[in-house]
Amino acid sequence: MQPRIDSNLAIQGEPDEWVHSACLLCSNGCGLDIAVKDGRIVGVRGQASHPVNFGHLGPKGEHAWVANHSKRRGTTPMIRRRKGEPLQPASWAEAMDFFVERFRDAWAQGHNNLACYNSGQLTIEELYTLGKLWRGGLQSANIDGNTRLCTATSATGLMANFGTDGPVASYADIDQAELLCLYGHNVAEVQTVLWERMLASKQKNGGRIIVADPRKSPTVRQGADLHLQLAPGTNVALMNGIIHLLIRKDWIDHDFIDEHTVGFAEMEAMVRDYPPERVAKICAIPQADLETAAEWIGTTERFVSTVLQGFYQSVEATASSSLVNSVHLLRGAIGKPGAGPLLMAGQPSAMCNREAGAGGSYPAYRNPHNEAQMRDLAALWNLDYDHFRHEVPVDIMSMMEAAERGEIEFMWVIGTNPLVSLPDQNRSERIMRKLFMVVQDPFIDAETVDLADIYFPAAMWGEKTGCITNADRSVNLLLQAVEPPGEARSDFDIVVEVARRLGFTDRDGAPLIPFTDPRQAFEEWGKVSQGRPCDYSGMSYELILEMGAVRWPCNAQHPRGCERLYEDLNFGTDIDYCETYGHDLLSGAPRTRTDYERIDPKGKAFLRPVQWRRQPNPVSEDYPFTLITGRVVYHFRRDHLYDRQREQADGGGGSSRCSHHGQAAGRSAGQGPSATRGCDRVRCCAAMGAGSAR
Numbered sequence: 077m078q079p080r081i082d083s084n085l086a087i088q089g090e091p092d093e094w095v096h097s098a099c100l101l102c103s104n105g106c107g108l109d110i111a112v113k114d115g116r117i118v119g120v121r122g123q124a125s126h127p128v129n130f131g132h133l134g135p136k137g138e139h140a141w142v143a144n145h146s147k148r149r150g151t152t153p154m155i156r157r158r159k160g161e162p163l164q165p166a167s168w169a170e171a172m173d174f175f176v177e178r179f180r181d182a183w184a185q186g187h188n189n190l191a192c193y194n195s196g197q198l199t200i201e202e203l204y205t206l207g208k209l210w211r212g213g214l215q216s217a218n219i220d221g222n223t224r225l226c227t228a229t230s231a232t233g234l235m236a237n238f239g240t241d242g243p244v245a246s247y248a249d250i251d252q253a254e255l256l257c258l259y260g261h262n263v264a265e266v267q268t269v270l271w272e273r274m275l276a277s278k279q280k281n282g283g284r285i286i287v288a289d290p291r292k293s294p295t296v297r298q299g300a301d302l303h304l305q306l307a308p309g310t311n312v313a314l315m316n317g318i319i320h321l322l323i324r325k326d327w328i329d330h331d332f333i334d335e336h337t338v339g340f341a342e343m344e345a346m347v348r349d350y351p352p353e354r355v356a357k358i359c360a361i362p363q364a365d366l367e368t369a370a371e372w373i374g375t376t377e378r379f380v381s382t383v384l385q386g387f388y389q390s391v392e393a394t395a396s397s398s399l400v401n402s403v404h405l406l407r408g409a410i411g412k413p414g415a416g417p418l419l420m421a422g423q424p425s426a427m428c429n430r431e432a433g434a435g436g437s438y439p440a441y442r443n444p445h446n447e448a449q450m451r452d453l454a455a456l457w458n459l460d461y462d463h464f465r466h467e468v469p470v471d472i473m474s475m476m477e478a479a480e481r482g483e484i485e486f487m488w489v490i491g492t493n494p495l496v497s498l499p500d501q502n503r504s505e506r507i508m509r510k511l512f513m514v515v516q517d518p519f520i521d522a523e524t525v526d527l528a529d530i531y532f533p534a535a536m537w538g539e540k541t542g543c544i545t546n547a548d549r550s551v552n553l554l555l556q557a558v559e560p561p562g563e564a565r566s567d568f569d570i571v572v573e574v575a576r577r578l579g580f581t582d583r584d585g586a587p588l589i590p591f592t593d594p595r596q597a598f599e600e601w602g603k604v605s606q607g608r609p610c611d612y613s614g615m616s617y618e619l620i621l622e623m624g625a626v627r628w629p630c631n632a633q634h635p636r637g638c639e640r641l642y643e644d645l646n647f648g649t650d651i652d653y654c655e656t657y658g659h660d661l662l663s664g665a666p667r668t669r670t671d672y673e674r675i676d677p678k679g680k681a682f683l684r685p686v687q688w689r690r691q692p693n694p695v696s697e698d699y700p701f702t703l704i705t706g707r708v709v710y711h712f713r714r715d716h717l718y719d720r721q722r723e724q725a726d727g728g729g730g731s732s733r734c735s736h737h738g739q740a741a742g743r744s745a746g747q748g749p750s751a752t753r754g755c756d757r758v759r760c761c762a763a764m765g766a767g768s769a770r
């Protein structure tokens with residue numbers, strides 16, 4: 077992709093300062109600089125040398141900063157002393173006292189009476205600190221991230237084959253690939269800059285693109301050479317059909333399979349049931365399309381497969397995603413330039429959520445069932461192992477069920493909007509209304525704030541410093557550019573303050589959270605992650621600033637980061653290294669260490685065969701539609717744009733101009749809250765790969 081500096085500036089002339097940062101609106105992590113004038117953010121420009129985006133920005137990256145100026149920003153803490161009363165402004169001291177009082181009350185009923193639900197929107201410093209507070213201080217497993225709704229499958233799918241989480245290939249492989257397979261990934265709308273990079277690769281390499289999606293999405297329309305327009309819910313059948321053909325045509329790498337995998341005989345036996353005639357019927361696609369897909373995959377050396385919500389948010393999510401990994405293993409197309417699976421993240425810091433241990437995993441992909449790994453963590457945190465409670469992670473849906481049964485009373489929500497995004501909104505609302513809710517969000521009008529008993533106003537992007545890891549393991553550093561509005565404070569500062577007030581200490585009585593600024597937290601995280609797959613021990617803020625972004629692992633062996641995992645073909649499956657002992661893909665039953673001992677592949681990868689099952693609720697006369705996921709490129713909240721317009725009317729804003737075509741920014745009304753359009757410039761972007769205006 078050729079460098080090009082996209083920008084959106086609301087002032088004439090130069091700002092006072094350009095501050096190094098990255099876009100925080102999707103997992104692509106495009107590098108940009110924030111323009112600051114008179115202490116306010118007035119625009120952004122892409123970083124031409126950034127290894128992710130080479131200066132390109134999509135519509136969201138260019139326009140997101142407008143939201144910082146929203147009139148709906150929370151500027152003071154609020155508390156609701158009794159249910160039914162309105163939220164009242166409070167000082168930080170008052171709000172913190174109230175927090176600690178109610179936290180302790182709830183804690184008196186047991187450590188599992190509290191829950192923390194956080195986010196793939198926070199920095200790794202924040203997530204690490206929060207995870208340490210919860211897992212090391214309160215020692216509760218009731219902590220999860222909204223990543224659970226998003227790309228948890230990416231983690232489980234990777235663990236199923238490779239023993240640990242960790243996206244395998246990187247964007248550098250996309251540049252070199254001759255074939256890109258996009259499984260349930262509408263990249264043209266959701267990661268517009270990655271799409272430009274894919275199209276550039278296709279052009280340079282004379283490559284091809286296969287898209288598996290029930291819809292003729294913008295990705296299909298703009299770039300697919302083959303569209304597998306499968307019926308929703310048939311991903312497993314599709315993958316089994318592809319694997320069937322790869323084996324039947326002998327497009328597989330026998331030496332690689334023998335030396336580096338286990339499970340081939342079972343895989344071969346299972347996919348015999350998936351001849352193309354049958355699979356074409358199940359998936360409702362032409363048999364010739366399936367055969368073409370298998371042939372391209374079977375005869376192209378350098379190919380990368382991406383996977384996103386069309387697989388993760390469909391039935392049999394882990395199984396179908398794992399089968400994509402298996403295709404790469406069968407072809408020996410992994411761990412070398414231009415070849416590998418890239419199970420995508422979606423949210424900007426879903427990766428950090430998984431790495432740091434604030435979601436459904438322990439810090440640095442540690443296995444809570446492995447005593448040595450837990451001893452190691454206790455030692456790093458200077459906790460007494462004999463009293464270090466490390467229970468099996470609990471997911472948010474299980475926490476909601478526990479809350480429904482009255483077993484959880486206190487919930488701390490940070491950087492997510494569960495009233496809108498959790499499944500079954502009515503039930504979720506009913507449950508959350510019963511709880512003591514702490515909601516920490518930059519926006520006072522985030523729906524979940526309505527349910528808050530305490531509202532903490534959070535600083536947001538541009539107003540705090542910290543690192544964010546993108547979908548291909550590239551770690552960005554986002555520097556603070558401006559002060560947060562009013563009394564808003566960073567999530568980092570809030571979590572540190574909570575830990576101090578709750579008095580969490582290590583085994584020597586020293587504060588459990590000994591640091592007070594993000595850099596110190598980053599350094600501690602470097603030590604805690606050392607020796608694990610997501611090893612940050614060789615990384616520093618300085619290195620990230622120098623390189624633009626650094627891919628983990630970054631350590632003595634890879635002092636400037638690592639382009640792709642498993643180049644040595646040693647996978648993370650060894651019994652003492654793996655993140656999980658796994659589970660049965662059909663029944664979900666977990667495997668114990670004893671089960672694993674019998675199958676320990678000691679660094680070989682698993683091939684995990686799995687049968688396709690008819691989805692549990694197929695269409696019927698009474699229920700004639702299947703609803704599926706489908707994002708749109710224009711993704712702004714109406715009121716933020718409204719505020720901007722008002723600001724311009726007030727004379728505070730200046731004008732926003734298209735950096736390519738000089739068009740003035742506009743706003744289309746009446747498209748509903750999440751479909752307002754940023755500017756006509758977006759249309760120009762769309763023509764270049766940012767999806768099409770609807």
Ligand SMILES: Nc1nc2c(c(=O)[nH]1)N[C@H]1C(S)=C(S)[C@@H](COP(=O)(O)OP(=O)(O)OC[C@H]3O[C@@H](n4cnc5c(=O)[nH]c(N)nc54)[C@H](O)[C@@H]3O)O[C@H]1N2
Nearest residue numbers: 260261262266308309384385386390422423704706707709
């Ligand atoms: N503009 C914009 N960008 C975003 C976001 C946003 O909200 N707006 N959100 C960010 C986040 S958090 C995420 S997770 C990513 C999501 O990024 P994507 O996963 O790419 O986006 P989706 O539109 O959710 O789903 C992708 C495609 O899956 C298809 N699909 C549905 N069911 C099936 C199925 O059964 N099989 C197959 N093969 N495909 C199916 C849909 O038709 C859709 O085109 O986007 C990120 N980027």
Ligand SMILES: Nc1nc2c(c(=O)[nH]1)N[C@H]1C(S)=C(S)[C@@H](COP(=O)(O)OP(=O)(O)OC[C@H]3O[C@@H](n4cnc5c(=O)[nH]c(N)nc54)[C@H](O)[C@@H]3O)O[C@H]1N2
Nearest residue numbers: 222225226490491492493494497516517518522534536705
């Ligand atoms: N029906 C349906 N439901 C879905 C999906 C779907 O496709 N369809 N997709 C699922 C997916 S993939 C995802 S990722 C989830 C997303 O679900 P949510 O996590 O609810 O998504 P967001 O709207 O991004 O909410 C993020 C919140 O964090 C706040 N925030 C932003 N920056 C900061 C910060 O620095 N600090 C703090 N404290 N807060 C901050 C924002 O103001 C916002 O309120 O939804 C899931 N639910």
Ligand code: SF4
Nearest residue numbers: 099102105106134137
């Ligand atoms: S592709 Fe993602 S990270 Fe890049 S500018 Fe767009 S929203 Fe931001």
Ligand SMILES: [Mo]
Nearest residue numbers: 226227422423
């Ligand atoms: Mo997501």
